[in-house]
Amino acid sequence: MNLWPSVGLSNGSTGTVVYIIYAVDHQPPDLPIAVVVKFDQYTDPAFANQTSCVPIPPITATVTTGNLVHERQQIPLKLAWALTIHKSQVLTKTMVQKNEDSKVDQTTTDDDPLIGYVHCLLPIITSQRSNPYFHMQLQTKGQTFRAVCFSPEKHNKCKAITESSLPIKLIHYQIKRNNWTHDDEIHINKRSRLEDPDSGEVSFDIREPVIEENSCTNIKPGMSSVKSVLEGDINQQNSTTESTEIEIERHDEILQNSQSKVDCPAEEVQSIKRVLSCKKCQTKIVALPNKNIVKCTECGLTQLKSKCQERLFANVLFSNNLTLLVFGDKLRQLHELFQEQTTFAKTFEMLNDDEVMEMILTVEVSIMYNAKRNAVSIAKRQ
Numbered sequence: 560m561n562l563w564p565s566v567g568l569s570n571g572s573t574g575t576v577v578y579i580i581y582a583v584d585h586q587p588p589d590l591p592i593a594v595v596v597k598f599d600q601y602t603d604p605a606f607a608n609q610t611s612c613v614p615i616p617p618i619t620a621t622v623t624t625g626n627l628v629h630e631r632q633q634i635p636l637k638l639a640w641a642l643t644i645h646k647s648q649v650l651t652k653t654m655v656q657k658n659e660d661s662k663v664d665q666t667t668t669d670d671d672p673l674i675g676y677v678h679c680l681l682p683i684i685t686s687q688r689s690n691p692y693f694h695m696q697l698q699t700k701g702q703t704f705r706a707v708c709f710s711p712e713k714h715n716k717c718k719a720i721t722e723s724s725l726p727i728k729l730i731h732y733q734i735k736r737n738n739w740t741h742d743d744e745i746h747i748n749k750r751s752r753l754e755d756p757d758s759g760e761v762s763f764d765i766r767e768p769v770i771e772e773n774s775c776t777n778i779k780p781g782m783s784s785v786k787s788v789l790e791g792d793i794n795q796q797n798s799t800t801e802s803t804e805i806e807i808e809r810h811d812e813i814l815q816n817s818q819s820k821v822d823c824p825a826e827e828v829q830s831i832k833r834v835l836s837c838k839k840c841q842t843k844i845v846a847l848p849n850k851n852i853v854k855c856t857e858c859g860l861t862q863l864k865s866k867c868q869e870r871l872f873a874n875v876l877f878s879n880n881l882t883l884l885v886f887g888d889k890l891r892q893l894h895e896l897f898q899e900q901t902t903f904a905k906t907f908e909m910l911n912d913d914e915v916m917e918m919i920l921t922v923e924v925s926i927m928y929n930a931k932r933n934a935v936s937i938a939k940r941q
Contacts, residue, residue: 572600573598692711884932
């Protein structure tokens with residue numbers, strides 16, 4: 560459709576997506592309120608002081624059949640990585656790129672275990688060939704990778720890891736160069752294994768991803784055309800608009816100040832919980848007291864109750880009504896420091912609930928926690 564031909568926007572205009580803007584409290588798979596695209600051929604006033612950038616809001620198509628009215632809402636954009644000869648016959652392009660190179664396999668397999676934290680886990684989606692997969696970010700010690708998993712049964716495991724802010728060990732994965740971004744990606748398949756790392760294998764803490772705020776805050780849901788969005792932006796500025804060149808950078812760094820610190824001993828321990836979890840997908844298992852065999856309701860794995868993993872975590876209350884969730888690996892670190900401060904000789908595996916609570920209410924340490932109020936690191940009090 561020809562949105563605005565007088566300023567260079569028409570059917571077939573090609574640009575680069577800069578921002579995808581959602582309404583407050585909305586996220587995928589909800590439809591965004593606008594997609595900001597940079598068009599080189601766009602000649603009208605800049606949007607939000609960003610040269611050649613245009614917000615594309617959703618459009619609604621209505622069809623009436625009898626007494627029924629059907630509506631479909633969508634963003635009038637499509638991928639422009641390639642064109643067929645039939646589509647190119649109706650377009651005028653200033654530059655094209657022809658690729659006659661043979662397909663080169665840029666995939667390498669790495670058998671060294673990779674330790675990291677999972678961020679930005681997305682729901683399972685289906686490719687055009689009906690293959691399910693999902694995306695996530697994997698924060699390693701040195702950098703953060705985009706990871707693609709082609710084994711949907713691992714989604715529940717990744718979800719549990721994300722919610723608990725615990726590290727994960729990835730075995731048998733592939734590192735592949737993305738043909739479009741030229742960045743290295745991690746590909747996970749059915750052969751890949753997701754395991755819990757030993758405490759000695761984790762030498763770094765989880766860090767929260769950067770959430771950048773942009774100046775495109777004047778887009779409101781319900782704006783139905785490019786003109787209405789731009790006019791709403793221009794009306795808030797002077798009558799003359801000055802275009803300025805800007806440099807948009809992508810920051811994959813992590814906020815260092817996104818964590819807070821609290822000192823132990825705690826005020827009180829609200830609860831100590833021990834749950835059994837499936838060895839395959841980490842889902843909580845409800846075991847019957849008179850049965851030795853349990854079956855995971857998520858992945859269907861049948862296993863001995865005695866072989867299930869036991870997960871321990873504590874809800875701890877500090878001053879100023881701050882409640883933190885402390886998981887088993889952090890409680891183990893607490894136990895190590897507690898043994899240094901006292902003559903307590905029991906191993907961590909032998910502790911009962913009362914002894915765990917006594918340890919939390921006695922040990923003198925500093926706890927770093929994230930925005931989810933999960934303990935992410937334990938250190939001696941300075």
